[in-house]
Amino acid sequence: MRERVVLDLSDVTSHASGSASPTWWGTLAFMLIEGTGFALAIVIYLYLMSLAPKWPIATPVPSLTAGTLMTIVLVASLAPNMLVTGWAKKQDLPKVRFGLVVMSLLGIVPLIIRVFEFPAVHVSWDRNAYGSIVWLMLGLHTTHILTDLIETLVLTCLMFTRHADNARRYGDVADNAMYWNFVVATWLPIYACIYWVPRL
Amino acid sequence: MADGAPRKDLRDTALDSAELDRHLTSIWHTRGGLWAAVSTVDHKIIGRRYIITAFVFLFMGGVLSLLMRLQLSQPEARFIGPDRYNQIFTMHGTNMMFLFAVPVMEAMAVYLVPLMVGTRNIAFPRLNAFSYWMFLAGGILLWVAFAIDTGPDVGWFAYVPLAGPQYGTGKRADIWAQMITFTEISALCVAVELVVTIFKQRAPGMSLDRIPLFVWSMLVTSFLVILAMPAIMIASSSLILDRLVGTHFFNPAEGGDVLLWQHLFWFFGHPEVYIIFLPAVGMASTIVATFTGRPVFGYLAMVMALISTGVLAFGLWVHHMFVAGLPRLGESFFTASSMAIAVPAGLQIFCWLATLWMGRPVFKTPLLFVVGFIITFVVGGMTGVMVASVPFDTQVHDTYFVVAHFHYVLIGGAVFPLLGAIYYWFPKITGRMMSETLGRWVFALIFAGFHLTFFPMHILGLAGMPRRVYTYQPELPWSGLNMMVSLSALVLASGFLLFAIDIFRSARNGPAAGSNPWGAATLEWATASPPRCYNFRRMPVVYSGEPLWTEDELQVASGLRVDRRELLVTAVVAATPQARESSVPHSIWPLWAAVATSIVLIWSIFTPWAVVWGSIPVAVALTGWFWPKGAPEEES
Amino acid sequence: MGLFAVCLSGCNGTQSALDVHGASAIHLKHLMLLVIWVCALVWLTVMVVLAYALLRKRRVAAEVNAGADNRATVIVSAAVGATALIIAGLTVASFYTTRLIDGDGDAAMTIAVKGEQWWWRVTYMRDGTPDFETANEIHIPVGRTVLLQLESADVVHSFWVPSLAGKQDLVPGRTNTLALRAETPGVYRGQCAEFCGIQHSHMAMSVIADDAVSFERWLADQSAESLKPAEPEATAGQAVFLGKPCAACHRVRGTPSAGTTGPDLTHVGSRDTIGAGLMERTRGSLAAWIADPQTIKPGNNMPMVPLTSDELRAVSAYMESLK
């Protein structure tokens, strides 16, 4: 077929950022997948609860301390996370570096708290279905913290190399921050479910 | 930009066609050799591989079905023992659903969608490569297990407790569950790529109402994948946990529940069948439009039908559990919702009929398959409506009536349009036409063989024959029909064999096709057959839903760089240009990532520690994947 | 080969959703025929339109024209409307049939049926407590509604006697119920309908609808303890049965045997078939079964118990005598 040029794109920017970028949409799609997974885990929890004569099965309700501390830390981590997003948008390298170091640390703290959360539910995964689903939810969320932490660590290293000062990298930092918001956001319903639903 | 100011990058603006081809080829080209072959990220090469692999699985699954038909041809036959038979029907169903039907539809989309929306590569090309390797690994896992007599034997929906730790001893059920993980990872990756390709990489001017119907169908399908597959991932992971570390999700003695599995499986399993069917609908629409020479009647209605089928698909799962003993009122709700799906399905059929009526049908092989599809799928849809009725289903559930229903909709509703689509797009993919004469024979054999094979199954089911039996007693009045079914399956198989022959012959000696042999309207026909590695020399711009019918020259945009892989990112709704985005070059890392992931998944069948130790190489591979290598594509 | 021949003669009786003799099955058949006819007509209509659309003669320049499109819009909308009406009608019909079936009145008696890999444990209840146990054959009084309480001992099974009623799953951890009412006396074959493992194919059962008199006689016979063996061979067989592992799995009421993993054999000699509908019960088939259950029904849960040929002959005579 013959071609006829009808549009000149020379002046169009060479990198789409924010919601114009395919990566942003990809991240969103993966969040949708994982969000569905979390939602299903909660549905399973409620389903098993509806079948059990007594809930939690043969064990006291979970102790609140560790889980609540977790919630506080995660919610608090949103503030520096927002700052990092802003710095990445402004392509402010020193601040982004600093922010990433902070976020790496803030990724490690929840993992430490999580170690205390598992005993706080007073049941092991192989005792009964209640234990199984609670451990599944905690486990699922832990893997998300862990993967985001590793991603943050890799990005932090990357931002200290010569590859750092690049719009694409700042985009990655922003997307990573968006993913952390997601990790925090999914925790809230899980927290409510694990710690408060049995107290209703 | 014509002022000739010094610029470090090279644009396509000033280049003539030959020079442009040379530059584009040098950056998009996949070199020869094994290393280049396994590190390519060209969606066409991966798509072709994907399609071929899926068809190989179709033939392997088909051979299994012939074995089943051999055993069932006579009462109390002793060709295949019960243990092997159970592995065979499980393999057949699992293979057909997870290794053939879903992947083949995604594969067609991997090849076609970027061409149809007018872009140069799929979004996230490396993820695409990774997804193919995961699919291949999952398929190999399943078939190797079968070869060493460890094939799953619990049916393609692996009901617990039969598949649970107590009754499903050995590793058979684990293989099944882990194969699910492989294929779901790969399906999810493709779904994400397609959604983003369709949202962000459409040609300028391809607003929502100009998207080809096949692309629409893949968009809806991808959302179904994204929302349905997590359910089976959670289900199969819980099953593995029950089996490996002693959790009690499905153990009623410890507060678990057997029906929880069924709910989770079918919450995925029902949308799964539309994941297979909707792409086929898109193929049918494409073929109908081309061979009637007019756009499909009721574009908006067709799109709404796709979307509403997709939405309804999540509200039907209980119709697979009508005899499990759920409350009657709830079941009646699912009768109503299941039947309601006849409305969008009917709407689509009526729109095709109207198109055929008002257009001028040209009876080439692709259209024959679509006509066969309409005839057959409507039968399957009708039996679907029958089994959607709770009381009706209590008689035919788990009988050959249901086997008949789902082969009518799977083969009649999805494989027929798929075969039509192969005849239709083969010239684009290979540059050669398939044989019209053989095509008619293939159609006749498959169509006749199909109905002779599967129609009698309705009667067998009503006459009381349950499914998944390795044999039946001679005094039951089923042997005559079973023999007929088995013989007819040979006719059907010969049709498939002829199809394979046609493919091989035509790929080598078929007449050259030219860029648009059918006079079709969509963008994939605007480029060479087979398309060059960069798809389009210049990014197409469209002003209608049928660009090749409404304009006699291809409208294009210029201004992209040709010294790195570049394509165009456009706005989600209006498809106005937003950026000249780079597209990643070849990489070996997706293969390493797939190898590392496969090791974790297979190892974790045996010990939970695999997840801990195995994730280290996965993390290394993913870091290698994303770490910048200084390519021009990584500049901003 | 001889064994094979024995296998070939097994059960009798109907097993078809179209040859109906039970109250629910009759309602179901009416519904099914209605739905099938409606759907067949819809299919035919679509096919006629399809054929005409493909083959009709066309005027030369049939460009896309607005008039035709508008007419098509009206027709397609009407067809969609008709679809909605038809499925609404079918939904109502199926809801109505469900009501008819569920409303079949109070049950004359309750029988507990437990699905086991790969046979059916049948327990007759009297005033809510177990009366006696039998296997694979369920006698019911004709014309009376009988409530089956369905449970599973291991995996999911499904109870299906199509000539009498639709199927109902037996789900571990749950109790389902199914009401049966046979309208004519006869033997109705059924078969497990949910895949349950290696011998799912050979997990049949039959429901035998007796008239009131023979049913009462049967009930009285069955609830009695086993007959004392009369002939010497059978007496010897009883000793074998009690001395060998048989008694660890089977129970014959009236003897010390108390096994519960296998079917209750108190009146096995009165059953029509053995091995869950696999073979007609004859002395020969009993001997064949006991001699080598794993060849006849590969994978089933009864092991081969090594017996001398005398022991085998004696124990099968004993089984045969348990009328």
Ligand code: HEA
């Ligand atoms: C491509 C796959 C596909 C498709 C498209 C469908 C389509 C439908 N299916 Fe099917 N189904 C399967 C694949 C599919 N199915 C599989 C694999 C199983 C078995 C799984 C297993 O057990 O192994 C199954 C099982 C299955 C069951 C469970 C049966 C059982 O196990 O007992 C039910 C029950 O409701 C059902 C219903 C339907 C309905 C109502 C539709 C509807 O979408 C059909 C709608 C279409 C039409 C109705 C025809 C066109 C409409 C018109 C021409 C308009 C006029 C129509 C009317 C007036 C009625 N299907």
Ligand code: HEA
């Ligand atoms: C898209 C999916 C799909 C497809 C295409 C098919 C295709 C076929 N199926 Fe399939 N079937 C299922 C999906 C599918 N099936 C599912 C999901 C189940 C349920 C499983 C379960 O219960 O768990 C099932 C179950 C099932 C059963 C019931 C088994 C049982 O319950 O015991 C039967 C029985 O006849 C059957 C038969 C066939 C036949 C004859 C074909 C034919 O169409 C096949 C056509 C033949 C070929 C494609 C072979 C061509 C090959 C050659 C000619 C040889 C050439 C050789 C080389 C080149 C090496 N199928």
Ligand code: CUA
């Ligand atoms: Cu019990 Cu099948």
Ligand SMILES: [Cu+2]
């Ligand atoms: Cu369904």
